[in-house]
Amino acid sequence: MIRVQNLVKSFGNFTAVNDVSFDVAAGEIFAFLGPNGAGKTTTIKMLTTLLRPNSGAIELDGLNPETHQNEARKRFGIVFQDPSLDGELSAWENMEIHGVLYHVPGKIRHKRAEELLKIFELWERRNDQVKKFSGGMKRRLEIARGFLHTPRILFLDEPTLGLDPQSRNQLWSHVKKVNESERVTVFLTTHYMDEADRVAHRVGIIDHGKLVTVGTPKAIKEQTGTESLEEAFLALTGSTIRDESAGSADQMRQFARMWSGGRR
């Protein structure tokens, strides 16, 4: 479903993604792990047509996203690291706009929005403004929205960041449910290794822009001779802390946290 071959992306002298290749099969849940600044988000941006790779090939459901941009975009849904809902609008209106932008015909759009809001337990609150939602509810709405146009692939970039364990569990059980019922391929990144261990069929670990290993969580633990995925992760990527210099996005994130009082 996703095929990446020798993908390279550099910004000036810095090579963010260096010769990365992997495949994700249809219906699979694939976790893409790595320390901060390892190249996860850059890879997702390239996979979702937001960045152009310097070299290498990407295939999404058999399509090259560079030459068939709109066709490729119809086939995936994405939940970004930072929220991308319109807080002034209601949950239903957010779904509605998404459906129109993805050219989903009216009848199907309404039916599917209703189904998804029910699955993600937001149906009762559909007419409330999104800014009144909790962090977990907003995330669930974003994921429900990502499924609205029946994508073949769903990208989730650190979807559980800042959520409490209850919301995280609930979120993953919903994602799993839709993954099974609709055979949607899920490509996710997270910093919570236990989540990746539980949810993902296969895991890829990236560090300094290079893919270190790919395999089932079990195989990776065996390969490194460790008990948990977290230990395996540390064994593979070392325990040095990656201090990124704060870019403008980080500064704005800080600002946003200040204004929203710590809530996402």
Next chain:
Amino acid sequence: MSAIYILWLRELKRYTRSRVQLVASLGQPMLYLLVLGFGLGPVFKRAGNGSYLQFVAPGVIGMTILFSSVFSGLGLLWDRQFGFLKETLVAPVSRLQIMIGRTLGGATVAILQGLLVAVICFLAGFRPVNLALAPLAIVFMVLIAIVFAALGVAIGSSLQDMQGFQLIMNFLVLPIYFLSGALFPLDGLGKILSLVTSLDPLSYGVDGMRAVLLNLTHFGAAIDVIVLAIVGSILLVIGAWRFSKIEI
């Protein structure tokens, strides 16, 4: 087409829903209208120019539209990181459609805001000279809104962080307002000031409104329309180009 429509509708819904913001945004124009209108009124009259309230009302309407439309564009900066913009940029819709939907939405909101201030002006005692021509003022309101919404998009797409915002406010938006003839007559100015004011697009917008509302013009209504249309088209092209370059 449906994408443009839904993005336009979104801007309108946001506007009508945030009542606090709506009321807050009327504060500044009212200050200018009432404080300057009544405060400078006696001096203006003694200079033989008639009622200052009459004179300044179109300027205050122009200011309202200027601020409202530039800010809608600058909002892009925030929206790009923490808002809905990202969602639209990965949708199977061309960037041009997104930009047009947003710009038209921002311009429409600015026009509504301008009409609201026009009503307040009327309540404060502003009276158009020729009521039959008054609706023509809307043409100029639309032109001002499009010029500055496009400018806002061009700037909002180019800035990297919020610090740039103050810079734009102090060195672009406020000078555009103060150098537009919104607050003072453009006739009989010194060479430099008259050159600068003639380079300010808002001058033509305010002058156009005065032409149809007060039968008082410096450039002439036809010139006003032509200049605004040309500047608007250029800024729309620049805005679309900058918008297409946004990276998130």
